[in-house]
Amino acid sequence: MQAARGVLVLNAGSSSLKFAVVDPDTGAQRLSGIGESLGDSDPRVSWRCDDETGHLALDPGAAHAAVLDYLVGELLPAQPALRAQLIAVGHRIVHGGEHFAQSVLIDGDVIATIEDCAALAPLHNPPGLLGIRAARRAFAQLDQVAVFDTAFHQSLPPHAYLYALPYRLYREHRIRRYGMHGSSYRFVSERAAALLQRPLSALNIIATHLGNGASVAAIKSGTSADTSMGLTPLEGLVMGTRCGDLDAGVLIHLAESLGYAVAEIRALLNRDSGLLGISGLSNDCRELERAAGNGHRGARLALEIFCYRLAKYIAAYTVPLQRVDALVFTGGIGENSTWVRAQTLEWLRGLGYRLDSARNRQMRAGAEGAITAAGSPLALVIPTNEEWVIARDAARLVAAQE
Template identity: 60%
Template sequence: MSSSSQVLVLNCGSSSLKFAVIDPHSGCLSLSGIGESLGQREASVSWKCGGERQSAILPANARHTEVIRFLVDEVLSQHDKLRDQLVAIGHRVVHGGEKFSHSVLVDDAVLNAIQECVALAPLHNPAHLQGIEAASAAFPDLPQVAVFDTAFHQSMPRQAYIYALPYTLYRDHGIRRYGMHGTSHRFVTERAAELLNLPVNEVNIISAHLGNGASITAVHNGRSVDTSMGLTPLEGLVMGTRSGDVDPGLLMHLGSRMDYCLKEINDLLNKKSGLLGISELSNDCRTLEQAATDGHDGAQLALDIFCYRLAKYIGAYHAVLPQVDALVFTGGIGENSSLVRQKVIQQLRGLGYAVDDEKNIRARFGEEGPINTDQSAVTLVIPTNEEWVIARDAAELVPPDTPNHDPSSRE
């Protein structure tokens, strides 16, 4: 692989498409952007290259194909050298089921497997398929690589991923816990090992990825052994608009006693709950922190429940792991909310955690490293970099006959 090689990373959501051109060796970002409000009248695209920010309006109801066409025709056409350095396209794929424990080159079998998992990620996997199809048409000579959110969690033991349901539901229909955010948890695991001066296959951490979607993972010897999300991203922690764990009997109560249909229950649990539902104000942690400071009771309650649930999971994962080398905070909230970290760590004082207030405040401004006191259990803040993981994996899978491939420099 040439030292000047670049990878185009695509992250297709249901109504958005994030893109970035990344050096897989250094992680340096040459280009980044996003297409938003896709499928709607106000579809648009914005991007940054060389420090210059630009934006454009897309045709009404534009989809992922139009964003990729715009990227090729209008953005990369202005940066020929960058386009010529591309060696692969890396795609984030939310759900790969049990079929994938690592990233793979995309072929017909892989596309069929992603399609088979649509029922497990109905908002995401169809968008990923659209993105792969559009990228394959735009870059027919470049390999397409799928990097799965679920792959990192395929190392979980059966007692961690099997639900206490009739076993035939797993055997015949694949109903089990899969977990998400695996690319992020994998990145912070590798980075934590570096900061702790440990080999990756010897590091034991509890990784908390906190954002509008939130999950926590127990990592033993560098491998995921339990995680909070399940069959879908709804299980586990309180999130921006998702409820996380609830009594399954609640669903029957909503249906039989309150006449909710399945769609209404799905919307309630995924789009109207979590921080938004509790606070009746916002799903944005920054808004809630300010509102709580101003005396908004609902905002304070939402933050309290968010932190309490997270602290309970951390305590539970201490029972999963033989030892914990570090607790790690990452994701938008995990990296930027000193208040959430402080409240969670205060709840965990019985397990030997304590926060250094000065270090905790500094970490709000992108400072990586420990925020614990000298005598307490190690707590790290590590900014995640899922795009770099995708770029690295894609570059490593580049076939020898790919344009711009330099076999003499491949690691």
């Protein structure tokens, strides 16, 4: 019998850091946790190891480095048997440009390339690099693997990834659409094929990954045909603090007429916009739903814009697919917000979608299944598992060296 083994997976988001020790064969997690609200006034860490749970309030403003220090300095040393099972560390890295079409073992050149791409994912690549450096110090004997969100979308055709800018900007500077959330899309497309008992190569789905960062992908025969995020994670849907699609003339107006500097525009678009900017209250969908229920007009408006823009993208992605076998909701909001799913499908009534309200209410906290009524095009909720995808890739690359 094969000895137990695990991959330490680090998944750095814009305001969160998930960590887990994952069995690459089964997806089981002996240790899992998350640092949330990082950089805000009330950052915190919560974790579970077997049947034990813990919570830690971090200092106001603490960010990803504080979570890594706690994980490496306290949590893992308290579990020596678990630490002894580690065979690799897998890192979710958002942006790899055109350099990576698949996951890779990390070396100095890979780190330098991730650094070069940091300007394209300023909320993600820098904390991802923090995780790589901390893990290399703490686990010098283990291979480190980078799994890129952008790699899944390297199958986009030129008519989907090119912008209508002078072609030299692509030829000389690789300015194009890249897309993100690739690990999530890989997992949910494979899981959708299993649920529908059809080969992935024969399945067309529109997948929506909805969280503080949000995107949509048209997945044709298991490969990405189009996606909403672009050169950076700013493009596409309304997100927690990001604006999504925007008339580029707004940026010119901000600079020329209102005197905004580049750094101010960057902060405005990445940190002060989206659900937070519209509502004036929060970037947390749960808080906005509670506030909207209590009559907060800004919260309701933010959620309505979020769902409307989402529905428009879903409708648009019938174009590259022609035949849509399933619409998939995933990510923290997609898996848990009955309100967002219901409102989005209401906007899609013209395409025949009809919600089964009872089923929709059941799809929370890890539940999986259909939420549409009989006779409606199929919509599914599938909890994502990016950590398992990362662990599988890490184990595969480590095994290839043996």
